[in-house]
Amino acid sequence: MRRLWSIPARFFLEIACVLMCALPLVGAGDDSFLLRGATVHPVSSDDIPNADVLVRNGRIAGIGSHLAAPKGVRIIELKGLHVYPGMIDSATEMGLSEIGAVRETSDVSELGNLNPELRAIIAVNPASEHIPVTRANGITSVVTLPQGAMLAGQGALIHLDGWTWEDMEVEPDASMVLNFPIVESPRLRFFRQNATPYSEAKQNYEQRIRELEEFFESARRYQKARVAKEPGLAQDLKYEAMLPVLDGKVPLLIEATREKLIREAIRFADKEKVRMILGHGEEAWKVKDELKAKNIPVILGPTLELPVEEDDPYDRLFTQPAELVKAGVKIAFGSFNTSSSRNLPYQAAAAVAFGLPYADALKSVTLNPAQIWGVADKLGSIEEGKWADIMITDGDPLETRTEVKQVFIKGKSLELDNKHKQLYRKYLNRP
Amino acid sequence: MNARILVISFLTLATLPGEGPSAFAIRDARVVRVSGPTLEHSTVILRDGLIEAVGENLSVPAGAWVIEGKALTVYPGLTDALSTWGIPEAAPATPGAQGRGGAPPAPGPPATPASPPAAVARGPEDRPSNTSWLRAADLLSLSDKRIEAARSAGFTTAVTFPTHGIFAGQGAVIDLAGDRPGQMVVVSPAGEYVSLTTGRFTSFPGSLMGVIAYIRQIYLDADHYRLTRDMYQNPAGLRRPAYDRALEGVLESPRVLLPATREVEIDRMLRFAQELKHPAVLYGVHEAWRAVDQIKRFNIPVLVSLKWPERAQDANPDDKETLRVLELRAHAPKTPAALSKSGVHFAFYSDNTRPQDIRKAVKRALDAGLPADEAIRAFTLSAAEIYDVADRLGSIDKGKIANLVVTDGPIFEEHTKVKYIFVDGAKYEPIPEEPPAGSGTEKTE
Amino acid sequence: MRLHWMILCLAAGSLLAVRPIPARAASTTLIRNATVLTVTKGTITHGSVLVRDGKIAEVGENITAPADAKVIDATGDYVIPGIIDCHSHIAAESINEGSTSVSSMVGIEDVINPEDVEIYRALAGGVTTANVLHGSANAIGGKCTVMKMRWGKSAKEMIFEGAMPGIKFALGENPKRQGSGPNPFGNTASLRYPATRMGVEDVIRDAFTQARNYEAAWREYREKVARGERAVPPARDLKLEPLVEVLEGKRFVHAHCYRQDEILMLLRVADEFGFKIRTLQHVLEGYKVAKEIAEHGAGASTFSDWWAYKVEAYDAIPYNAAIMVRKGVLVSLNSDSAELDRHLNTEAAKAMKYGGLDETEALALVTINPARQLAIDKRVGSIEPGKDADLTIYDKHPLSNYAKVLTVMVDGDVYFDRDRDIAERPAREARRKELLEKEAQEQKKKPRPDKEQDSKPQDQRRPQ
Incomplete structure (x- = not known):
């Protein structure tokens, strides 16, 4: 039944298309323009068909029908296309990790348990191949996070564009990352005995919790001494790094999976009076009312994930986003990965198939993360005054088949070419 | 030296052979023969280690010790159908020799604390974890304290095995008393004990499918070995076959014991046993309640472990156990009843349950519907039949070995006491019942 | 529909927890008024599929339901052939025999676990057939088994009857990992050859040389016997026998590979020994040597868009499948994962985004193409009369991210039904509760003076 494909004409069309995609619709560097005749999806409000978006000096200056282009501002015709805010991946290792299996290319995990002073931003490699690959799918910002034993350091919200990491930074200390300790007794396997006794694992867990609590307590004392300008107080980098967290200026992103640990994490955040964001949260659905009551947002790991328990329904993680939103919990999606960050919108779409309202799905990769990370004044929606972080598509960006035609960050039109497209062109044309 | 002291203390407890009477008569007792209908008010006469007669109105031989059996019940002695009794755990599982036919066993309970790291095996030809030639009969020791405990619980017989490694070695049917280890042995070898233990990932076999492939290859090799050995009876023009004790051991064994607990494993091992073309017995079989038809179809006997599955003592209370596991725990004690109902040949084994706790374990099977007489049969005649020693053990019949347990009531009832063991x-x-201490021989002082 | 299932579940009682019984459909079933994507014979917008005795009897626009037929009204739904995952590791109790560089004596068939919940989850993702492979720890791995997702059936019944047996090979980083220190298992003394791609070739070449010699030894023996001479037969070698089968074209080679050099190496070794590589697995740089792959006639089973997780995956591109398709390679998309196999349909959609395959070409990547790769295409892979009734029904177009699986049939029996699944949940939870309560009661009955033993488990042995 197999036959060799004769090379159809479409084939050349595709090459042409790839080449075209590589060429931006407008000249780079020009951060003032008028997008005209598109369907605009502001996210913060209803869709506007056949609308225009005016961008001046990298910011959105107007949205409406038949906007006049100020003198000298170029007009980009977008008939039949769609304008969306650029998407935000709320958990990645972007720029910190290039090839997962190669330690030398990874700057994600530092030694030690308590490293609040570490800053992800300064280790972001702006030349990472992952950046243009991710950007090509309409993701304009990501939160890149350090990992580690416990207090891993400061995660940064960055733009996926810049000559240096300073160019890229949006919120260099968007969060403090805490990997909440776990009870490390191997899960009961089918007919297999536990390798580590639970009692021992529990002791280890409690020891780590104590360590954590003592550290927060010390940081508080340091804070008091500092406020009181206690003479002779020696500066301490770790405690200094904790001050914005203790002040509630920087949220504590606590990563936890199981119900009990999520509850423990909430108790901990309450006790320490810090602003908590829950990360991962595979069993957040069990804690949804408490999350809502305490106004704790959740950065969900991938929707397309296996259930935690053998007996859990097969769609346990598919339905969780809908359940959380229904309970009033604010959610955003994170890829918790680098190379699959470009698939972020599909995680949101998968949740739509299992009950998440579409509008919430779209928000969970745009406006919600902007609000959670405290940058909703700058990005996350198409609104006047915000940065022109924009993607232009030929359809629904949560659908795989949709093509991203153009991406702007701060009004700058970006190169959508990347390593993958280059290799594609090169080898498609191999004689 | 210590052994000698122990032996002496043993003898003081027992009736001294040679010095005491050579005949006993248990008179007017209830006699559960197992091989036939239970006899009321009957007499059992024992002489010279054998059952001389059983029946009503027998005359008691002159000079025989007489036990008034009114209110007593006589059973054939119980058998632990897969045991390690008589093999102290300290006994080295492997002699030191290495190389083909002598690779050391996979890590498990170490034989000696300072044993050197095991060599890496790269395939079946390295014969890893294989001591198939090792005989329980050669490893017996009367110093194993469990012998006495087992006897006190009504056991007179055990089929005892070395259990370290994949091909652990050959079992022996033993009587649980004797002056010297050799006197305990009824039949040897009684079967090859096989486990499916995997070693490290880096040494063959490092996976379940590796172990299965290994066993399969060993049985093929054994066939070929026998063939070449036989052909070499006429050596002219033939290359001399090498000696391979790992294969010798396999060829000597009248049957192979294969582990299978879950239904999936039972199904797998039934088919595997058939493929090996070697008589097989499955052991474990807690989930056999789901597989009785299949077992029946394959006509392979099974040994039911009396260590019923329980939740791990030190489990994380937040770990949600699967429904499958919960079902298994709830249903496992129903297995013997299911086997009995469908006529599958089965026996029980202690699986390291302390002898004094075995009756409690059996109780759970009885509560789950196993008729008491079927339980007794499983512990006596069925076990003897499975090991092909029913011509000498397993029932109260003239001419069989005089292994009996005498109780003051139905043997598996809670308050019944064992009065005598023969x-x-x-x-x-x-x-006398001691407060439970650690099981096994480790507490020997 | 849901109520109907509820009643069935209650009737099945506690057994459903242990071995769910597939709903034996009426021997005749009509799926009506769906969009039928046949993959090989076009798409019927308002189509019906008639299933009789486990086979597809008829496909068309206007099929009247026979009197005895059960009717599934699929108005607005989409029917596709059951998804075939050409690279899976579910349903097996072990995956890697990594101790040796040639582990062809082992096989998945020996360790099938028909109760692996991943089977059910795969079904719930529309998968009806999976090629369950040995792992990639060694150059020549173990034997593989093609299975149908007949959840609830025995190990033997899981096997796709008549499917050609396979064997796994692996090239590149994985098989050479144990050759270099520090060994992940901490034992530097146990380094295993090979440590390089050169060594991987050597291992394969050496194994097939041995296999040839083995074959020759048997030939010689048979000739001697035929001549009436006395001869000792060679010892059977379970490691070499599968390789002889490969040489004889009786066993398919599924080779894990990444880089173009190693792909080419394997093709050339196979050419030299006169056998074919049936599929190249992962084959993430296949796009660089698509011409050579097509010339050899190997199929390629790849990921949609995984990349950069290791060095040999750094040049992986999501256009890989499309380029290979365009250059004449028979391509499938696989999961290699118990999670990913649940949405291979949307993985296929990525080949439309990256490289511009059309809908049918994309769906073929997870249906008819893997069927052809496994030589089971006469039975499965498309919706055609005479083929097995392995069908997946979605509520939306299967290439949309918003689609979810509603019903999955294998051999005409419904093995997954979303309504049934949802209806069963309360019964399962109730059963769990019941069992836990019973156990708790029994625990209470038992005298356990030393029950509180949180910190000292050994206390249980204390005299009472």
């Missing part, structure tokens, strides 16, 4: 015609009384 092993090879010698009378023993149960040791």
